[in-house]
Amino acid sequence: MRYTAFTISNFKGIQKLKLDLDSDPASKIFTLVGLNESGKTTIMEALSFFYENIRDVNESALMLHPSGIIDRHSLIPKNRKDNFTDSTEIEAKVELEKDDIRKLEESLKANGFLSENIDTCMTISFECKFENSSFLERTIYWDSDIYGKEKTKRKKENLEVKHKAWNPAYEVFIKMLPPIIYYPNFLFDFPDVIYLENSDNEGKEQAFYRRLLQDVLDSLNNDLNLQTHVIERAKSNKPQDREALISVLNKMGSKITKLVFSDNLSVFRTDTKNQSIIVSYPELNVERRLRYVQLQLKDGEDSYYIRERSLGFRWFFTFLLFTQFRVQRSQGNSNLVFLFDEPASNLHQAAQQRLVHALEELTKSSVSVIYSTHSHHLINPYWLESAFIVRNKGLEYDEDGLDSFEPTNIEVQRYRAFISQYPNQYTYYQPILDVLEYRPSNLEAAADVVMVEGKNDFYTLSYFQEVILKNKKRINLLPGSGSGTLDPVIRLYYAWGRKFIVLLDSDAEGKKQKTRYQNLFNGIIRNRLFEFEDINTSWPNYAMEKLFDPKDLLKIQRLAFPDTEKFSKKLFNTAIQENLINKTYVPLESRTIENFQEVLSFLSDSLTKA
Incomplete structure (x- = not known):
């Protein structure tokens, strides 16, 4: 299953906006281009908020940075906060694949409905209703075209909401929905220790990093899990368990090392022959009665915490771990969508250009990327056909140079359509450089x-x-x-x-x-x-x-x-x-x-x- 379009209405500064991802030529990388305050972050927040509301499960709990929208009243457009009796709505169009159709058919059959035709294009949306600027309710809509009949009947008809097969089919559909994972930044304070077991008072960061360790184990393709093959062995006094655990930790460290210092990704310019990532043997925190491991960079004879390395290293280290290993997660839908807001924009231009290649490598798997930027170093000419210009029409200026005082109105336009407004530009790149005010x-x-x-x-x-x-x-x-x-x-x-x-x-x-x-x-x-x-x-x-x-x-x-x-x-x-x-x-x-x-x-x- 893949997303083909999103329509966003009355979401903060977005009055009505359609983000069409059904690009021609087909692409897995979509670039939102615009200056600061143009509305790129608002679009990212809307897409993340959509997934949080539709799934309403533990996926967002394992995110370091979900949309960040806690109070639904913050969704109301500022110019309408005095008396907003309307709805914030986000709709996604999706295209189903053969395996998705098969799973729906099995669910329908198990609940007494024999499907004859299932439309491969469906929509899923939710709306937050307000009255007098007060939140009323959230409603989710699933628009599916499923045609067939009851097992015991001859009459053929469309599946209706009241049918007993509807809810089970809806649950199957929702589980297949591609996760949308939002990263506003990768400058995280990578912890010195990662606790292998949860505690009552821990923050969500520890749960996130513990899940990351399991993702690394999944990437080894040997049916390894954190509880059985790490925690229980760490608690055991048997020599064979210790030996087996050391083998697992060494393989984890080797896997992370190969990823972080991959010649193909080439995100680090320094000599990396004597550098490696080590996963320490679990130790016991006596006070908390919890075991933990440490991820450190070994450089020659010295070892360093990740937080002790340069800004560029920390950025790319977390970027690679949080994306490449997330793809390996053994459970759930593999067709991920990553949202990156202004990635690496605070790094040197060479690092930004290396990130472009890293994004390309990431999408060689069943992953799509939507990223925003106002840096020309993060613009790949090959991706311009799937790029969008983001502009806040409320920030336009009149001919006297004065602010027009229009309400915030965030719009997107495909680059292909945008350049048609500039018929006299001398290169295909020039309009995008003009948008970025590049000199x-x-x-x-x-x-x-x-x-x-x-x-x-x-x-x-x-x-x-x-x-x-x-x-x-x-x-x-x-x-x-x-x-x-x-x-x-x-x-x-x-x-x-x-x-x-x-x-x-x-x-x-x-x-x-x-x-x-x-x-x-x-x-x-x-x-x-x-x-x-x-x-x-x-x-x-x-x-x-x-x-x-x-x-x-x-x-x-x-x-x-x-x-x-x-x-x-x-x-x-x-x-x-x-x-x-x-x-x-x-x-x-x-x-x-x-x-x-x-x-x-x-x-x-x-x-x-x-």
């Missing part, structure tokens, strides 16, 4: 780039050099917003003294723009402006898709759209983006491979000489 510093160096006509050329060349050819030395690509839109960025790169070249199609429009650029920039553009026919004289009138063998065009398209019979440029470009996002390798014809090798080699050599 390069005087010390910031611009990378050497190959400028291409638009995003589709960008995604296609990126796909080949990263996924198909796996080039170790990759060229930086800068997409324009059309073949004739590169004038400003050419001027900028020339003024900055950075190397650049331009690649255009060999069609009529490409040749027209090539002549215009040559006339406009004269000597500046000499030996920097190319079309496909300059790469290979047998490529006249070529655009990017002509580099493909015709068999490959449909093969790539069918990965994302398996039912299509004919090539569609729009669907093909969507499939390329999806394959790039998911790093999906496709075996291609030798002609296609050779063509793109020739293009990328030419661009690399030409950029070096520019």
